[in-house]
Amino acid sequence: MRHLTTVAIALCGALAATTGPAHAQTFNSSSTGADGAFNPTTNTTLALPATGLFNFTTVSIPSGITVRFTRNAANTAVTFLATGNVSIAGTIDISATSGGNVVGGTFLGSNAGTGGPGGFDGGNGANGVASNTGGTGLGPGGGGAGTGAGFATTGGVVSATGTPGALYGNAELLPLIGGSGGGGGSAELGSTSAGGGGGGGAILIASSGTITLTGTINARGGNGGGGNNPGGGGSGGAIRLVATSITGANGTLDVRGGSGSSGIGVGSGGGSVGRHRLEAYGNTAAVNVNNIPPSLAPPSAVALANGPTLTITSIGGVATPPAPGASFTAPDVTLPASTTNPVTVALAGVNIPPGTAVLIAVNGQTGGNTVTSTTLSGTLTSTTATASVTIPTNRPSVVSASATFTLVATSGAPLYGDGQLVVSRPR
Incomplete structure (x- = not known):
């Protein structure tokens, strides 16, 4: 059995990643270029196609511009493939939303946080009608009542009675899966406890040329809703960058999990951090990673061959x-x-x-x-x-x-x- 090689790094708030001579090696993103150049000039929300896949020629997101996405029916991850260079000076946001706070009456709808594209929703807060126990967050690392979702680590637990979310996935981010939802809070009839935060989304950006990151890619988990019976935080999402070379200074990759909260005698757990990975033959990027170590490697396939x-x-x-x-x-x-x-x-x-x-x-x-x-x-x-x-x-x-x-x-x-x-x- 042969394992991918990774690079050990030391972190202090930011990552300065450098690989050795590339010997003119190049990477092919497999983009068809059918979607042309993506150069937004205003804040933009893209509707994800059924596959979640965009085939661009080049991508240029200027400073001050934020790109978000509307989830598709299958809730796939976002995939940007580019035949040419990718420049991210603005923001790509695939973060989840937070759970709703405790309310004083019986709320029959959903107050769970919504996962980012490729991430999973949080659990609903209990209202005492069907159950006094909060809903478990969705996803393979969904947190039990009042606990945080798992992903790169297990989810957090403070004093809630639910089981925290489990660790799942791998450093290679193949297949590409986002964060899981935190658990909803528990409550008695007459009040509705807080919802769990959603799980951060998942994105792959692959360029046959250079990815330049001076802006931000956010894939944060949603916070658990607050109040006397708070919800758990969703786990952070997944970011994978693959290119012939990666460069740029002062960019940010944010896969932090959502926070829990404190109630009267009850505290909810925070969500696990997510996962991020940079693959290139030449990597000179200086990236803020919030002290969450990424995985580094030469480029590999953008998707599993004959994927399961x-x-x-x-x-x-x-x-x-x-x-x-x-x-x-x-x-x-x-x-x-x-x-x-x-x-x-x-x-x-x-x-x-x-x-x-x-x-x-x-x-x-x-x-x-x-x-x-x-x-x-x-x-x-x-x-x-x-x-x-x-x-x-x-x-x-x-x-x-x-x-x-x-x-x-x-x-x-x-x-x-x-x-x-x-x-x-x-x-």
Whole structure:
């Protein structure tokens, strides 16, 4: 098994990254250039296409200009590919929003923070109607009631009773996954506790030329809502820059997690930091990384070849849509009133080894989640599995599945990562 080489660095608020002679090596971003040059002159919000992919020729974001994104139905990460140079003097913002604060009445809607593109939403605060326990944040590192979401580390916990979010993902950021949501606070009937912060988004910027960073890329997790029963913070997101060379001074990569809060006798946990990675043959960038060590390496593929996918194909015998939205307010699947628990969830995997364990999580809009394990069977190119789960009957739920396995390099090909995480978007 061959591992990617990384560079040890010392940090003091900023990163000055330098690699050795490049020997005229170049990197190909694989951009088609079909979307032309991207040169915004005013603050801009881009609607993400279904794939999340933009094929630019060049990118130039001037100082004072902020670029944000509207999530697509599948909530994919953002991918900028460029045939030429990329200059970021302004701001790219894929941060999450914070959870709503405690309110004095019974609020029946959602007060969870929203994840950035490629990140996951926070948990809702409890209102005492369906449950006194706050909702678990969405995503593979979702925080339990009042706790922070995990990502590069486990989530934080202060005095809330929920289980903090787990560590997940890898330094290579293959596949590219954002931060998870913090847990909502718990409450009794008559008040509504605070929502958990959303998870920071995820972005890949790949240039066949030079990336010059003098501005900011924000992928922060959302703060947990405040009040007597506060919510947990969402985890920071993911930023991956790949180019022939990376340069620039005083730029910022921000993948900090959202903060928790303090209530009367109860404190909520903060979210984990996210992950960031810089890949180039020549790297002379001086970047502020908020004392969060990034990973450094030569350029590698922008995406996994024959990338693995894991899909929930049906729940209770009802087929899932091609692009589920994983929303509590607009269900992807409506089960017949005659449905009884347990309910069968069917899964399909592609390019995932048979024998791989899959975890199926059921997150109610409030209340703790349940996690069930099953095993994929079949061949590498086509595996299937089923599992029996219990779905709450008095509130909407989001069902998600994840699998972790190891990829091994063969025939001299690059190794993309150990403990590779594959996540189906919540169905």
